[in-house]
Amino acid sequence: MSSPSYFTGAHDFNVSNLTIVNTASPSDLEKAFQHLYDNIAIEAVHNSAERYGAPKCHEDTRKVVQGDIHSWMKDGDDEGDPKKILWLTGPAGAGKTAIMGSVADTCEAQGLLAGSFFFSSFAGSEERRLKRYLVPTLAYYLVIILPPAHPLRCSILTAVQRDPSIFKRRLDYQFTALLLTPYNDTKHRFDPSTLPKAFIIDGLDEVEAVNSRNPGRDPHEVRLANEEDQEDILSALLNATSDPTFPFRIVVASRLERVIQTFFSSEAAHATREIFLDDKYNPDADIALYLRANFAKIRRRYRLPPSWPSAEDIRKLVYNASGQFIYAATVVRFLQSGKRPNPQAVLNAILYRRSQGREIGALEPLDALYARILQSSPDTALAVRWIRVICLVGGRSSVQYPGHFVNLLLQDYEGQPSYLLENLTSLISIPPIEDLTSSYRFHHKSFEDFLRNKDRCGEELSAAFEDPVFFGRRCNDVFLRKSAATRIPESHRTRFLCHLIQEGPGPTFGTPTNFMDSCDVVWWVQFALHELSDQESQECILEWFRSIHVFCPSQSPGECHTQCKHWRGNILRACKGLGWGVPNVVALFREAMYRWVEEAWPLVPRGAFLEGWLHPGIEQLESNDPALRAAVTQYTVDEDYQAALDLVRDMFSHLPTDWEAQLTQETKENLYVPWNGFASVIQKIMQDVGIEEPDVAPSDRWLVDRITVAEHDWDSDVESSD
Structure with missing residues (x-):
C-alpha cells in the first residue's frame, strides 16, 4: 500500500519556515564516505605515514613566523583589511615546508586545522603531484574531524552521494559543491565559530600535470602544462575565498615561481597577505x-x-x-x-x-633540489651559462653590474631573460625588466659551490657552467658591432657600453674563434674618453692594455697573438695621438720580465705595472713636478708595434741564465726594482742589442705612492688570510 499524499493536485501555495533535513540513510552516507576516501591522496596529509620524518621546525626556532601565521588564522578578521589567503614564500631551502608542517601540527592540536595537502614532486606517490586530489583530500579531512551527525559533514557526504562524478569536475566547481554550498545550506544549524579555521597547502610549485613524466615529452610543453595546473588551483582558491560566506582561511606555501608570483601580485593581490622568509625573520x-x-x-x-x-x-x-x-x-x-x-x-x-667519494653525498638533498629547479628552465644548459656570467660580472662583491647589463650582453631576443630564468627565482633574485640598476643576486652561497663541483652537479651542468667560450663570444660580438644584439634606446646603449668597457675585452681572448683583431680599437678608446671621467677612462684603458696581454694565448716574451698585438698596438697609437705618455721598448721589456716572475714581486699590483708610463700627457696631469714633466717627454713608441715586440724578444734572449734569481734577490732589497732596478743588466742588454731609447723610470713620487698603496693592500690581504 502506498503512502498517502496530502498534496495531490495542489498548486499555487506557499510554505513558510520550511526546514529541509537531510534524509540520506546511514548506509548511503557510508557509501559516499567510501567514495570520497577512494579519491583522496592520504599520503599528502600533514600527518601521513609517507611524511614520517618530514622536516619540522625545532621547538625554539621559527617562532616569529609561526606566530604571525597563527595570529592571522585566529584574529585575521579583526584586521582593517582582512585577507583570506596567506602566501608563505621565500628562496629554495628556506624552510617553508618545515614551517608548514609545524604549523599544521600546532593547528591540529588547537582545533584550527580544517585540512592539509603537502604537494611533493619527490614523493613516491603520484597523488601528491596532481591537482585532482586536492579538494577531495581537504573535504575528507574536514569530514573526519567533524562529529558523525554534524550537519556540515552530512551535507558534504550527501553532495558526493548526489554526484559521484564530482571528482572529475573543475576544481572551482568542486570547492563550491563540496565546501561552500554544504556550508551555506547548513550554517544555520550549528555555530560557525566552532568550525576549524584554515586549510594548509604546501609545495604548490611542485604540482605537475598528468603524464608530465612520460618519456619523450617536450620539456617546454611540460612546464607550461604544470604551470596551467598550478594556476587552476590558485584560481579555484581565489574563487572560493571571494565568496563572503566562505568560512575558512587558506595558507599556501610555495617557491617564487613566475606563474605563482604573478598571480599573487595581480589578480589575487587584494585577497592575499604575503610572508616572505627573508632576514627579517x-x-x-x-x-x-x-x-x-x-x-x-x-x-x-x-x-x-x-x-x-x-x-x-x-x-x-x-x-x-x-x-x-x-x-x-x-x-x-x-x-x-x-x-x-x-x-x-x-x-x-x-x-x-x-670531500671525496662518498662524502660528496653529504649535501645530496640540497643538490637534488638545486638540480630540479634548474631543470625547470626551458633550456637548462643555456640558463646555467647565463648563471656563470652572472657569477663573473653580476655578483662580485667589488663590482656588481646591473642585471640590465647582463641581459643586454647575453640575450638574443627581447624577453629571453624571463623565458630562461623566470622559474629560477627561488635561487636567483631577478631584477624587474624596467629596473636598470639592480643586480642579479644568488639567494644561497652554496648554489655557486654546487655548480663549481662536477661531482655534485653532474657532467652536463658542469660542462655548461664551465663553458670556456660563451662569455667571451658574447663580449666579442658587442666589441665588433659596438652595440647589443637587440635594438635599444641610445641612452641605454651608452650605459650598456660603459659597463662593458669597464669589464674590458680581455675575456674575449679565451674564445678560440673570435674576430677581435677586426675591432675598431681607436673608436673604443675615444668612447671611453668621451663617456667616462678622466680617472675612470685612464684606469679603463690601462686595464685593457694589461688584461689583453694576460689573456694572450702566447706566453713567449715578444711573441704575442695577432689579436693581442692589434689591441695593444692600437691602444698605444691612440694614446700617443692624444698626447699621452706611453711606455717605450724598455718599459715593455720590464713588463715582460715582471710577467715572467710576477710571483717574486708580490707588492706589484696586477694591472698597475705600466701605470707609471701609460697615462694622460702633461697638460692633463695638473702637475708641476719637473721630474715627471721631463720623464713624460721621453716616452716614445715605435710606429710599428711588431718592431717593438721584436726588440723585446731580442732583449729577453740576452738575459743572463740566472736573471730570475738575481731579480728576486734585488727585489728583496729594493721594492722599486720592477720599475727602476736591475739597471746595469738592462743597460748592457740595450748596448748589445743597439737600443738607444732611455731606460726612463716613473717619477719618484709615483713610485712612493704606488708602493705605499701596494703595501697597504698586501698587509690587508695577509690579515684577511690569517
Whole structure:
C-alpha cells in the first residue's frame, strides 16, 4: 500500500519556515564516505605515514613566523583589511615546508586545522603531484574531524552521494559543491565559530600535470602544462575565498615561481597577505640554534668533548647556509647517519670542501633540489651559462653590474631573460625588466659551490657552467658591432657600453674563434674618453692594455697573438695621438720580465705595472713636478708595434741564465726594482742589442705612492688570510 499524499493536485501555495533535513540513510552516507576516501591522496596529509620524518621546525626556532601565521588564522578578521589567503614564500631551502608542517601540527592540536595537502614532486606517490586530489583530500579531512551527525559533514557526504562524478569536475566547481554550498545550506544549524579555521597547502610549485613524466615529452610543453595546473588551483582558491560566506582561511606555501608570483601580485593581490622568509625573520640565529641542539645529540652519541664543534665551525656553517634550513638539515642528517666514524673529519670535509667519494653525498638533498629547479628552465644548459656570467660580472662583491647589463650582453631576443630564468627565482633574485640598476643576486652561497663541483652537479651542468667560450663570444660580438644584439634606446646603449668597457675585452681572448683583431680599437678608446671621467677612462684603458696581454694565448716574451698585438698596438697609437705618455721598448721589456716572475714581486699590483708610463700627457696631469714633466717627454713608441715586440724578444734572449734569481734577490732589497732596478743588466742588454731609447723610470713620487698603496693592500690581504 502506498503512502498517502496530502498534496495531490495542489498548486499555487506557499510554505513558510520550511526546514529541509537531510534524509540520506546511514548506509548511503557510508557509501559516499567510501567514495570520497577512494579519491583522496592520504599520503599528502600533514600527518601521513609517507611524511614520517618530514622536516619540522625545532621547538625554539621559527617562532616569529609561526606566530604571525597563527595570529592571522585566529584574529585575521579583526584586521582593517582582512585577507583570506596567506602566501608563505621565500628562496629554495628556506624552510617553508618545515614551517608548514609545524604549523599544521600546532593547528591540529588547537582545533584550527580544517585540512592539509603537502604537494611533493619527490614523493613516491603520484597523488601528491596532481591537482585532482586536492579538494577531495581537504573535504575528507574536514569530514573526519567533524562529529558523525554534524550537519556540515552530512551535507558534504550527501553532495558526493548526489554526484559521484564530482571528482572529475573543475576544481572551482568542486570547492563550491563540496565546501561552500554544504556550508551555506547548513550554517544555520550549528555555530560557525566552532568550525576549524584554515586549510594548509604546501609545495604548490611542485604540482605537475598528468603524464608530465612520460618519456619523450617536450620539456617546454611540460612546464607550461604544470604551470596551467598550478594556476587552476590558485584560481579555484581565489574563487572560493571571494565568496563572503566562505568560512575558512587558506595558507599556501610555495617557491617564487613566475606563474605563482604573478598571480599573487595581480589578480589575487587584494585577497592575499604575503610572508616572505627573508632576514627579517633572522634565519641565521635560528639555524645556529638548530645546529647547536642537534650537535649536542651527536656529541652524546660519539662521546665528543663539550667544545665540539667549535664556535668557528658553527659560524661557518651558518654562513654557508645563507638562510637555508635545508643546508643545515642535510649536514646534521649526514652526521647522524652513523656511517662515518669521525664526525669532525666529516664536518671538515663539508666545511672546507675537501670531500671525496662518498662524502660528496653529504649535501645530496640540497643538490637534488638545486638540480630540479634548474631543470625547470626551458633550456637548462643555456640558463646555467647565463648563471656563470652572472657569477663573473653580476655578483662580485667589488663590482656588481646591473642585471640590465647582463641581459643586454647575453640575450638574443627581447624577453629571453624571463623565458630562461623566470622559474629560477627561488635561487636567483631577478631584477624587474624596467629596473636598470639592480643586480642579479644568488639567494644561497652554496648554489655557486654546487655548480663549481662536477661531482655534485653532474657532467652536463658542469660542462655548461664551465663553458670556456660563451662569455667571451658574447663580449666579442658587442666589441665588433659596438652595440647589443637587440635594438635599444641610445641612452641605454651608452650605459650598456660603459659597463662593458669597464669589464674590458680581455675575456674575449679565451674564445678560440673570435674576430677581435677586426675591432675598431681607436673608436673604443675615444668612447671611453668621451663617456667616462678622466680617472675612470685612464684606469679603463690601462686595464685593457694589461688584461689583453694576460689573456694572450702566447706566453713567449715578444711573441704575442695577432689579436693581442692589434689591441695593444692600437691602444698605444691612440694614446700617443692624444698626447699621452706611453711606455717605450724598455718599459715593455720590464713588463715582460715582471710577467715572467710576477710571483717574486708580490707588492706589484696586477694591472698597475705600466701605470707609471701609460697615462694622460702633461697638460692633463695638473702637475708641476719637473721630474715627471721631463720623464713624460721621453716616452716614445715605435710606429710599428711588431718592431717593438721584436726588440723585446731580442732583449729577453740576452738575459743572463740566472736573471730570475738575481731579480728576486734585488727585489728583496729594493721594492722599486720592477720599475727602476736591475739597471746595469738592462743597460748592457740595450748596448748589445743597439737600443738607444732611455731606460726612463716613473717619477719618484709615483713610485712612493704606488708602493705605499701596494703595501697597504698586501698587509690587508695577509690579515684577511690569517
